[in-house]
Amino acid sequence: MKNALEKGRIGSRQLAILIIFMTVGDSILILPSLTARAASQDAWISAIAGCLLALPMLWLWMALAGRYPQSNLAEYARGLLGKRAGGFVSLYYSIYFFFVSTGLIRELGDFFTIQIMPETPLRAVHLLILLVIAWGLAGGLEAIVRTSELFFPWFILLLLALLICLTPLLTPDNLKPMLSEGVSPILHGSLYVLVYPFAELVSLLMVFPYVARSRSTKRDILLAASIGGLIMFTVILFSLMVLGSYLTSNQVYPTYALAKKINIGSFLQRVEAVVAFVWVLSTFFKTSIHSYAFLLGIAETFKLRSYRRFIGPFVLLQFGLTYLITPNFAFYTDVLFKYWPFWDLTNAVLLPLVLLLAHSASRKRTALKA
């Protein structure tokens, strides 16, 4: 089944860059706080555990995508579960992608209005972000991915510069005592590391059929996810070693607070804008792919002729819901801490597992009939 809605093709290397951007995504700012709140000074162990737990999930997606290399998630959901149930699952995923992108835009908006531009109305920030995303969506998948390729060296360079500048401030004693509360808090912390950087990559199941595959595609995907995981591990470790577990868990944006601490010879200081730049870049690409997955999912579900003509209504809808998604930042953080991880896991693990089982069952049925 060759997909007619998207004509663009991306390479394995481009996909890998996209995965690194999406893994870092919004997590670079919110993850240290969530993991430290759950696992205190052991949050860095949670980061390792979360990255390891993500591997079977990635295998599950690759197994599913490998069985239908020419189809996206919406197409094989319909093919495996039938027109009605499959259509419902496809619509459900589209709504999920929409709300992930809504949440990401809101996070960006809140960050800008809390930390950088407190006088600017939240909705103005949302509108500006949405216009850039709409521009990217109008260009299509290739345009988004090529932009990510263009920004990638800057992203890595700034991130490395930030981490190097922080090394004189590292205090390894902040990691002690280790395992003081047992394994349970570490498991709790690993839930967030599994979910926010990795489980939300499920939107890539809408992108996989447009990747020009080579022998190294699987290796590239795993390598990219590992690099993303390593970045997240380093950011969490540095947050703990510089700020300590108490400050990391109580800061809204610990990585931003981390960058504020940089002071080299009273000359190089106030470099927190670097963090903002890195975060805006990675969140932009994550949001764009989720928005793209939503539009493509809607177009697949309703058998529409093109997804691009729905960008206008999408922006209008997104503008409203980005503001309405949460009454305040505290409610949103609470949802992120307690409920959203399970929604992500349902969509990243449970439903793909159901689809894989449905695939096995349909193969068995075909074999029996034969």
Next chain:
Amino acid sequence: MIGFLVILLIAGVMIFLTLPAMLRRRELRDAAVYSLLTLGGIVFSTFAALLLPFPSPLRLVVAAYKPFADWLFSAMGWKG
């Protein structure tokens, strides 16, 4: 009120530029989805523009996962 008028104007221009062409080409399904999304967009954007109170859609996620989350957090002794 200006916000509401701007939203109506934008939606009106969008509809004027897209919907008649879809109807001319008899793309009724596309036209229906387009109208539905635009209508939803107008409603939600109006709420946002006029700062009218609206229940957060995330409350649905909370309602769906609260029993399981509460059980898991208490069973594992996780900080809530």
